[in-house]
Amino acid sequence: xxxxxxxxxxxxxxxxxxxxxxxxxxxxxxxxxxxxxxxxxxxxxxxxxxxxxxxxxxxxxxxxxxxxxxxxxxxxxxxxxxxxxxxxxxxxxxxxxxxxxxxxxxxxxxxxxxxxxxxxxxxxxxxxxxxxxxxxxxxxxxxxxxxxxxxxxxxxxxxxxxxxxxxxxxxxxxxxxxxxxxxxxxxxxxxxxxxxxxxxxxxxxxxxxxxxxxxxxxxxxxxxxxxxxxxxxxxxxxxxxxxxxxxxxxxxx
Amino acid sequence: xxxxxxxxxxxxxxxxxxxxxxxxxxxxxxxxxxxxxxxxxxxxxxxxxxxxxxxxxxxxxxxxxxxxxxxxxxxxxxxxxxxxxxxxxxxxxxxxxxxxxxxxxxxxxxxxxxxxxxxxxxxxxxxxxxxxxxxxxxxxxxxxxxxxxxxxxxxxxxxxxxxxxxxxxxxxxxxxxxxxxxxxxxxxxxxxxxxxxxxxxxxxxxxxxxxxxxxxxxxxxxxxxxxxxxxxxxxxxxxxxxxxxxxxxxxxxxxxxxxxxxxxxxxxxxxxxxxxxxxxxxxxxxxx
Numbered sequence: 095x096x097x098x099x100x101x102x103x104x105x106x107x108x109x110x111x112x113x114x115x116x117x118x119x120x121x122x123x124x125x126x127x128x129x130x131x132x133x134x135x136x137x138x139x140x141x142x143x144x145x146x147x148x149x150x151x152x153x154x155x156x157x158x159x160x161x162x163x164x165x166x167x168x169x170x171x172x173x174x175x176x177x178x179x180x181x182x183x184x185x186x187x188x189x190x191x192x193x194x195x196x197x198x199x200x201x202x203x204x205x206x207x208x209x210x211x212x213x214x215x216x217x218x219x220x221x222x223x224x225x226x227x228x229x230x231x232x233x234x235x236x237x238x239x240x241x242x243x244x245x246x247x248x249x250x251x252x253x254x255x256x257x258x259x260x261x262x263x264x265x266x267x268x269x270x271x272x273x274x275x276x277x278x279x280x281x282x283x284x285x286x287x288x289x290x291x292x293x294x295x296x297x298x299x300x301x302x303x304x305x306x307x308x309x310x311x312x313x314x315x316x317x318x319x320x321x322x323x324x325x326x327x328x329x330x331x332x333x334x335x336x337x338x339x340x341x342x343x344x345x346x347x
Numbered sequence: 348x349x350x351x352x353x354x355x356x357x358x359x360x361x362x363x364x365x366x367x368x369x370x371x372x373x374x375x376x377x378x379x380x381x382x383x384x385x386x387x388x389x390x391x392x393x394x395x396x397x398x399x400x401x402x403x404x405x406x407x408x409x410x411x412x413x414x415x416x417x418x419x420x421x422x423x424x425x426x427x428x429x430x431x432x433x434x435x436x437x438x439x440x441x442x443x444x445x446x447x448x449x450x451x452x453x454x455x456x457x458x459x460x461x462x463x464x465x466x467x468x469x470x471x472x473x474x475x476x477x478x479x480x481x482x483x484x485x486x487x488x489x490x491x492x493x494x495x496x497x498x499x500x501x502x503x504x505x506x507x508x509x510x511x512x513x514x515x516x517x518x519x520x521x522x523x524x525x526x527x528x529x530x531x532x533x534x535x536x537x538x539x540x541x542x543x544x545x546x547x548x549x550x551x552x553x554x555x556x557x558x559x560x561x562x563x564x565x566x567x568x569x570x571x572x573x574x575x576x577x578x579x580x581x582x583x584x585x586x587x588x589x590x591x592x593x594x595x596x597x598x599x600x601x602x603x604x605x606x607x608x609x610x611x612x613x614x615x616x617x618x619x620x621x622x623x624x625x626x627x628x629x630x631x632x633x634x635x
Binding site: 162163164165166184185187188189191192196198202203204207215216219220263 | 360538539541542543544545546547548549550552632634635
């Protein structure tokens with residue numbers, strides 16, 4: 095935890111210079127195709143809550159891939175956790191990936207593992223003791239309402255249940271940065287609120303949250319969240335707060 | 348950071364898939380490898396036994412018969428490093444010739460060379476023997492058995508080299524089988540690998556999942572093949588012991604040889620582990 099972080103009324107205060115994500119003239123193209131993302135310049139303040147919107151094909155998922163280090167930019171510079179990672183050696187990447195929780199749009203659960211084992215994966219990879227893993231995983235499964243489904247395998251879970259398992263897996267390691275791609279796309283409104291509350295709670299605990307969504311009600315329900323929109327691979331900054339995020343961002347809202 | 352410990356839960360990360368042909372294939376290859384290895388070791392032992400005996404044994408040949416035999420034998424006895432001097436009886440020489448010449452070899456009118464076998468002590472080089480014998484009887488021919496057995500020893504060593512080459516080829520076949528099986532398993536579980544990679548698994552952790560499985564399969568298949576082959580080898584040795592083939596003195600395989608053959612499955616397991624590791628690490632290099 096950075097020393098300049100303080101808690102006030104449950105919100106995290108951060109200094110304006112404490113960016114967890116910095117994109118500087120970032121571009122991305124796949125192979126020799128056209129550029130999917132063009133000249134992205136933005137910063138996400140540590141402890142912030144940001145929504146990413148945009149029409150289908152605008153480049154949201156590609157931007158998220160850059161954020162969770164599944165893709166490298168073809169140009170520009172990306173700094174995560176204060177480190178320049180655009181050209182970092184691949185051997186260094188796992189340590190950074192462990193600091194990021196990801197909710198994939200297609201869930202990406204391991205089909206032959208139970209819900210419990212799927213949620214436990216990040217902790218097992220990090221080498222946590224099994225006793226600690228059991229406590230954390232049960233707590234998270236309870237939180238997402240799947241305590242009684244912990245032994246179930248993904249093919250036997252509904253879409254919404256799979257999504258909740260995916261979310262539990264993303265947050266179980268208390269990541270510094272949580273990236274979620276349409277996390278409420280397959281759940282009803284009650285569960286969507288519940289999951290949003292989970293994200294907010296994590297955010298209160300210091301996790302920087304970036305959620306890609308089309309769900310306007312979700313955006314409206316999150317007090318003080320920043321919003322950025324992608325249009326044709328270019329970033330539109332409707333709040334004007336991305337390049338120079340407010341300080342302290344959430345506390346002021 | 349603690350390594351990705353291969354607990355029971357971890358093992359479930361990669362469920363058994365595919366046709367499970369790898370252990371069978373490795374078992375067959377190991378069966379052949381153990382038999383080839385046994386043959387190679389037996390040939391090596393035979394060559395060593397022959398060479399060892401040949402280096403210490405010399406033969407003095409007297410073309411004119413026994414006229415100079417006494418002088419040559421006396422000179423041989425006085426030479427340094429000589430352990431024994433044994434004139435070969437005339438009947439024995441004629442008996443040897445009978446194989447080639449038939450019963451005519453037994454006729455008294457056939458001039459037969461006299462032979463003297465000389466055995467040197469271990470480490471003696473025979474030069475003093477040669478010098479003394481030639482000084483006493485200049486017309487004799489004296490040479491070590493190794494010169495006479497040279498072509499046979501070369502043949503044995505060629506066979507030995509051939510078996511070694513076959514073993515290398517079999518090891519390469521096992522490595523290729525493991526590499527293909529690993530690639531197949533990697534492709535089958537690519538989505539799982541992508542998930543694990545995405546949430547922070549290192550290349551080494553992912554490689555460990557595959558290398559453990561491949562080593563286990565190679566060990567199981569290799570052990571089965573080796574046990575069958577060793578059983579066959581032991582049965583053959585038992586048959587040889589009770590039969591005729593003690594031509595090179597004693598059993599063709601020493602206990603140490605059997606231990607070496609028994610270690611082959613372990614070596615195969617290690618080979619499979621390394622090949623699987625390199626295969627997975629190479630495949631992962633394509634990811635960011």
